[in-house]
Amino acid sequence: MSLDTVAEDIRDEARARAEEIREEGETRASEIVEDAEADAEEIREEREAAVEREIAQKREQAVSSAKLEAKQARLEARRDALEEVRSAVEETLAGIEGERRRSLTASLLDAAAEEFDEGESVSVYGRADDEALLEDLLEEYDGFSVAGTYDCLGGVVVESEESRVRVNNTFDSLLETVWEDNLKELSNRLFER
Template structure:
């Protein structure tokens, strides 16, 4: 065998090995590219799904926020309407005619005095402008005296001078009690929620 033949065989063998290595490398490269494409598709699919989840979450948050804001606005409007009703009621109480004012004040005074012993020394506070009415209602009572004005719509606050017991029977306090007891019904009636 000649040197040239051996060299030719080595070269052919080297070319065959190189071709086999190249084919293996191409096959491996195709597999790597295919795996990378699959992985990229999976990453894109996962990213799209995550974006959709985030969009859904943001949409839900915005909807929830809008509902909450609407609820706050409704509550604020209701509160304003109830405040307006209460203001109108207070205004009507303040504008009672003399006979109604006298009747209510006398009833509240009688109830207040009933809370004390008959011989207790009592002081009666009253609304501005009711001094003459209170003096008239207290006429003939030895142990009860007018004690001055207080800030209220009407009615009385009676105090015992000896025990410092105080009974508050003002138009304001009666209204506050009624308002608290009847607020749900008032609200239901105003806003048709029966």
């Protein structure tokens, strides 16, 4: 075997080994590229899913926020409507005149008078515009006298130092009681669906 032949064999062997290394490198490079592409696809899918979740969450938050705002607006509108109704009732009560005012005031005074013992000195307060009416009504009650005015729509506040009793029979206090007791029913009637 000649040196040329040996050199040629070594070269062939080196070429074969180089080809083998190149093929292994290409195979490994292909595997790395495939793994990288698979990883990139997985990352892309995860990010798409995350973006979809974020979009859904933001959509849900926006819908919830809009529903809450709408509910608050409805409640505010209802509250405003109820306040208008109450103001109208208060205006009507304040505007009661003549025999009807006299009759209502007398009934409230009678109910309050039941809380006091005979012989007590009883002070009666009422609306400034009702002073003459109260003076007239109190002629029938011993020991009762108009003691001043009370800021109200009508009716009376009656009190006695001796018994330390105070009765608030004003239109305002009765309206408050009736309003609170019937608010749900009133609201249901006004805002039936």
